[in-house]
Structure formats: structure tokens, C-alpha cells
Amino acid sequence: MNRIDVVVVGAGPTGLFLASELALRGVRVTVLERLEEPDPTIKSGSLNVASAEILDRRGLLPAAEEVQRRRLAEANAFTGGRTNRIVRELTAAAGRKSRRFAVVGHFAGIMFRHDLIDQDDPVLAAHTAVANGILVPQHDLELLLGExxxxxxxxxxxxxxxxGLRSTGSALDDDADVVVETSAGDFTAGWVAAADGGRSVIRKRLGIDFVGTDPELVGYQAIADFDDPSELRRGWNWTPRGIYTYGPVPGRILVARFAPQPEDKNAPVTAEELQAAVRDVTGVPVTITGLRGRATRWSDNARQVRTYRHGRVxxxxxxxxVHSPFSAQGLNLGLGDAVNLGWKLAAAINGQAPAGLLDTYHSERHPIGAWVLDWTxxxxxxxxxxxxxxxxRKVVGDELFGVPGATNHMIALSSGILQHYDVADDATAPVGSIAGDVELxxxxxxxxxxxxxRFILVDRSPDGRYADAVHELADKVAYTADPAADTASLFVRPDGIIAWADVSEDSADNADNARKLLDTAIQRWVG
Known part of the structure; x- marks a missing residue:
């Protein structure tokens, strides 16, 4: 079989987006997936703002907006027009010409209150263009990314x-190809990306440590048919036995109870098992008459590998x-991994990677993953x-979340827009942050x-002084002149991270220093 540049194992959102990032740069990539068809099982119900911006940067926002329009219509139909705050806010935002920050989500079931959000907060105001592309369930996202x-x-x-996998050399080092062993034969590749989920075969075969904390709860999620769901309260509800939410689409139930893990964690979830959990947590004697698709079982098992790279894997x-699925952090964290790794691995394959570039995948993403585990x-x-x-919970919900500034900060954290990387020595804001909405x-x-x-250089100097810094890099850097005296010039990486900004006052000395810093950023990230 012909050699492949990269084999991606797993066709979930992470694997599909990573594959697309590689292919965008001419890399030959094959995705291997165990399932015959995309999994329709209900999982994550939405994206955070940082993930929606990833789609926006690749021209996929219109498709995400179409999914959200359909989801809002379904939610309105389910509630007979008596929609919750999230649906009302997003429906209203969709009809506005002026964008607002999309407030979606919760912390421990405590919903973020739209009436307490300061939409003039410059942190939130810089990330509003994707407000109509947030409510994208994981199954819809997989279909979108598959296309x-x-x-x-x-x-x-x-x-x-x-x-399994093996090396064509003595070990999975930088000088040998990798052979991926499968039910369809062997696939030989220069590199392998394991995006095959929490029970990763690749991770287990390599014996990579997966360290963290043991679970305390058992959770279930499904779309089910109930004989009479009228006593199930919509929204998040806490009980002495756990927590549950019903809606916002017909039959959707999520329930989590603090209980020991089942003996067989891999066994399919039956309607009887789900019904017992729902009755136990809610105290409502409902009867489940059927399941639409497959119910999922999960826990708050929270673990992380010590290193995101093992030779050529x-x-x-x-x-x-892995961690609990509350707030869909897993989906969003995975997309962040993919957009960070994709351009770096492609640069290495194309012989264009500066020294140490691939090592920054671990150094940048591992701390973000550790933070998300603590958040969950x-x-x-x-x-x-x-x-x-x-x-x-009452103190946090009523007192802390009742303070507008605190609410804004928690929403910014949950939305992923405060992610930050150390991309330059002694850098000052906004360097290292996500670019967000930049209007020209x-x-x-x-x-x-x-x-x-490509990288993007937005040159806002009055004389286009930064153009010659990238004039020989047109295949790697998109240059756009956008003169603006009160706004900084920006150099943005393919993953949307600002690698350089001219925040100096316009003097000869400062201009020379800004140019030197730009050249340093280009050398470090573009090569």
C-alpha cells in the first residue's frame, strides 16, 4: 500500500477537523474510523465561541448558522413558544443587524443570566460575529466537517x-515511518494522529500514562420516549441524588447521579437502566417506552496524558x-487541539517548520487541557x-453570578475566548490571545x-511599512493593508492566535523596534 503522509485515527470532530487542516495544506491524509456511519448518538449540544470562530476562519460559519436556525425552530416547537432564556436570546440575536455576544451554557447547572451581561465589555465585544452559529450538536458538526x-x-x-501500530525502524522515532495495523490491512504513514476517543487504542498500545482522578458520578444522556414526561422539569434541576435536565428538544434527557460505576462500563445502555437512573434522581415515576438512537453512559473520570507527542504519534x-461532558468542554477542547496541531504538522511535512515548532503543540495545549479538567x-x-x-451553590448562583463583572468573566472563561499562549518573549496584550472579530x-x-x-498580516501603518516583511512569503502569509491610526497592526497564526501586534507609539525608534519584533515572530512561527 502506498505511503500516506498522515493517518488520523478517529472520525469524530477532532479527527475530521485535523484531517481538513492537513489537507488544506496539501498533505495526503487518510482517516480511519471504526464506525460504518457517523454516530447519531446525542452528545454535545453546542459549540463555545472559540470553536465557532474556528469554523468561521475556515468559511464554515454559514453552515453552522443554518444548523442553529433549525435547532432554534425545534426548541420553539417543543416548548410551544414558551422558550427558555437561551433560546429567546439567540432567537432575538439572529434577527439583529448588530451582533451580540452569544451567552450559552452554565456552570454546574447554574445558567448564565443574559440580563446581567455587559455587552459593552471589550473582551466580549471582540467575539460577537459567530453568535448565530453556536447551537451545533456534535452529530451535525460531524456531518458538516465530513462534507x-x-x-x-x-x-x-x-x-x-x-x-495496533509499529515502527518500520527500531522505535517510533523521528527517522522511521509508522505502520498502523487494522482490520483492513496495514497503513504506512509518516505520522499518526490518535483522535480515537477516551478509550484510545493507540494510547493504550503505546502504554502512555493517563493520569488524573477517579469518577464520583454516573451520567446518562439520550433522546427517549416517555409515557408521561409532564412532571419532569425543564432546565437544570438539583436533587439529593444528583442533577438532571430535560429538553430543550423533545425527549432529550440528561441525568447524573452520585453512585458507584457499573461493573461493565462498555455494556449498551438499556431503556430499563436509563429509566432506573431517571426515577432515582428525579423522584418522578416515569416510564420510558423507547429510545431514539443509542443512549450514552459517562462519568466524571478526569485524566490527561503526560505528553501529547510520542515520537511520530x-x-x-x-x-x-477525558472529563465530565458538562458545558461540552470536551468537543471544544478537541477542536482547539486540532486547529493547533494541523498547521504545525503540515509545516513539518512540507519541510517548512521552524526548529521546535512541533514541540509547541504539547507546550501550548497541555496547560489548556489541564485547566479544563479542573474546570469540570x-x-x-x-x-x-x-x-x-x-x-x-446558592451563594455562587445568587451572590457571585449576580455580579455583572463576575458573570462576564465566567462566561468568557466558559466560551474559550480567554485562552492564551506564550508565543513571544516579554509579550504584552493582545499577543498570545485569540484574534476574535477583526473588521477591516x-x-x-x-x-x-x-x-x-495561511498566516495573516494586517498592516495598519499609514505607509504600509510592514509589507516588505512578508513579500517573499505570499504562499504562507496573506497580507492586507488596512490603515488605521488608532488600531494595532496584527500578525495572526493559522489557528487565530495573535503572534505579534504593533502597539507602540508612531516614532522612528518604536517603529524600528516593532519591525524587529515582527521579523522575530515571522522567523519563530513561519521560518
Whole structure:
């Protein structure tokens, strides 16, 4: 079989987006997936703002907005027009010409209150263009990304079970290819990206440590048919036995109870098992008459690999980190891994990577993953059903979340827009942050120039003084002149991270220093 540049194991959102990022840069990539078809099982119900911006930068926001329009219509139909705050806010935002920050989500079941959000907060105001592309369930996202991969010529092999891997040399080092052993034969590749989920075969075969904390709860999620669901309260509800939410689409139930793990964690979830959990937590004697699709069982098992790279094998998404699914952090964390790794691995394959570039995948993403694990652990701690935790939850919900500034900060954290990397020595804001919405005088946005995955230099100097810094790098850097005296010039990486900004006052000395810093950033990240 012909050699492949990269084999991606797993066709979930992380694997598909990573494959598309590689193919965008001319890398030959094959995705191997155990399932015959995309999994329709209900999982994550939405994206955070940082993830929606990833789609925006690759021209996929219109498709995400179409999914959200359909989801809002379904939610309105389910509630008979008596929609919750999230649906009302997003429906209203969709009809506005002026964008607002999309407030979606909760912390430990405590919903973020739209009436307390300061939409003039410059942190939130810099990330508003994707407000109409947030409510994208994981299944819809996989379909969307599958179509994106098809347009880019990515080969997706379904029904292929990965069984192991070996090196063509003495070890999985930088000088040998990797052979992926599967039910469909062997695949030889220069590199392997394991995006095969929390039970990753690749991670286990390599014996990579997966360290963290044991679970305290057992959770279930499904779309079910009930004989009479009228006593199930919509929204998040805490009980002495756990927490549950019903809706916002017909039959959707999520329930989590603090209980020992089942003996067989891999056994399919039956309607009887789900019904017992729902009755136990809610106290409502409902009867489940059927399941639409497959119910899922999960826990708050929180673990992370010590290193995201093992020679020529990278780990991404749930293969690198697992935790409770509250707030859909796993989906968003995986997309962040993919957009960070994709352009770096492609640069290495194309012989264009500066020294040490691939090592920055671990150094940048591992701390973000560790933070997310702590974020989810804190939510589980606040969900316990005892009286003291209920009192603490009331203080957090009523007192802390009742303060507009605190609410803004928690929403910014949950939305992923405060992620930050150390991309330059002694850097000052906004260097290291996500670019967000950058509008240009032409009427276009920075995201419009990012569809092909290149770096972007937005030159806002009055004389176009930075143009010659990239004039020989047109295949790697998109240059746009946008003179603006009160706004900084920006150099943005393919993953949307600002690698340089001219925040100096316009003097000869400062201009020379700014140019030197730009040259340093180009050398460090572009080569």
C-alpha cells in the first residue's frame, strides 16, 4: 500500500477537523474510523465561541448558522413558544443587524443570566460575529466537517478497526515511518494522529500514562420516549441524588447521579437502566417506552496524558484528555487541539517548520487541557446533593453570578475566548490571545482572509511599512493593508492566535523596534 503522509485515527470532530487542516495544506491524509456511519448518538449540544470562530476562519460559519436556525425552530416547537432564556436570546440575536455576544451554557447547572451581561465589555465585544452559529450538536458538526473533508479530498475509511501500530525502524522515532495495523490491512504513514476517543487504542498500545482522578458520578444522556414526561422539569434541576435536565428538544434527557460505576462500563445502555437512573434522581415515576438512537453512559473520570507527542504519534481530543461532558468542554477542547496541531504538522511535512515548532503543540495545549479538567471537576463538586453544597451553590448562583463583572468573566472563561499562549518573549496584550472579530475598512473581516489557512498580516501603518516583511512569503502569509491610526497592526497564526501586534507609539525608534519584533515572530512561527 502506498505511503500516506498522515493517518488520523478517529472520525469524530477532532479527527475530521485535523484531517481538513492537513489537507488544506496539501498533505495526503487518510482517516480511519471504526464506525460504518457517523454516530447519531446525542452528545454535545453546542459549540463555545472559540470553536465557532474556528469554523468561521475556515468559511464554515454559514453552515453552522443554518444548523442553529433549525435547532432554534425545534426548541420553539417543543416548548410551544414558551422558550427558555437561551433560546429567546439567540432567537432575538439572529434577527439583529448588530451582533451580540452569544451567552450559552452554565456552570454546574447554574445558567448564565443574559440580563446581567455587559455587552459593552471589550473582551466580549471582540467575539460577537459567530453568535448565530453556536447551537451545533456534535452529530451535525460531524456531518458538516465530513462534507468539508470531502471537498478537500480527504480519504475517510469507515468500518476499519485499528488494532495496533509499529515502527518500520527500531522505535517510533523521528527517522522511521509508522505502520498502523487494522482490520483492513496495514497503513504506512509518516505520522499518526490518535483522535480515537477516551478509550484510545493507540494510547493504550503505546502504554502512555493517563493520569488524573477517579469518577464520583454516573451520567446518562439520550433522546427517549416517555409515557408521561409532564412532571419532569425543564432546565437544570438539583436533587439529593444528583442533577438532571430535560429538553430543550423533545425527549432529550440528561441525568447524573452520585453512585458507584457499573461493573461493565462498555455494556449498551438499556431503556430499563436509563429509566432506573431517571426515577432515582428525579423522584418522578416515569416510564420510558423507547429510545431514539443509542443512549450514552459517562462519568466524571478526569485524566490527561503526560505528553501529547510520542515520537511520530500525536494524541488529540479525548485520546489525550477525558472529563465530565458538562458545558461540552470536551468537543471544544478537541477542536482547539486540532486547529493547533494541523498547521504545525503540515509545516513539518512540507519541510517548512521552524526548529521546535512541533514541540509547541504539547507546550501550548497541555496547560489548556489541564485547566479544563479542573474546570469540570469544580462543577461536579458543586453539583453534590447534600445540604451544605446546596448552600454553597446558592451563594455562587445568587451572590457571585449576580455580579455583572463576575458573570462576564465566567462566561468568557466558559466560551474559550480567554485562552492564551506564550508565543513571544516579554509579550504584552493582545499577543498570545485569540484574534476574535477583526473588521477591516474594506468591509471584510480577518476571518474572511483565513479560509485557506495561511498566516495573516494586517498592516495598519499609514505607509504600509510592514509589507516588505512578508513579500517573499505570499504562499504562507496573506497580507492586507488596512490603515488605521488608532488600531494595532496584527500578525495572526493559522489557528487565530495573535503572534505579534504593533502597539507602540508612531516614532522612528518604536517603529524600528516593532519591525524587529515582527521579523522575530515571522522567523519563530513561519521560518
Amino acid at each position: 468539508h473533508c470531502a471537498r478537500l479530498g480527504v480519504e475517510i475509511r469507515r468500518g476499519v478497526e485499528v488494532r 500525536f494524541l488529540a481530543g479525548d485520546a489525550a484528555h 471537576r469544580a462543577q461536579v463538586a458543586l453539583m453534590r446533593g447534600d445540604e451544605r453544597t446546596a448552600q454553597l 475598512k474594506s468591509g471584510a473581516r480577518l476571518a474572511d482572509h483565513a479560509h485557506d489557512g
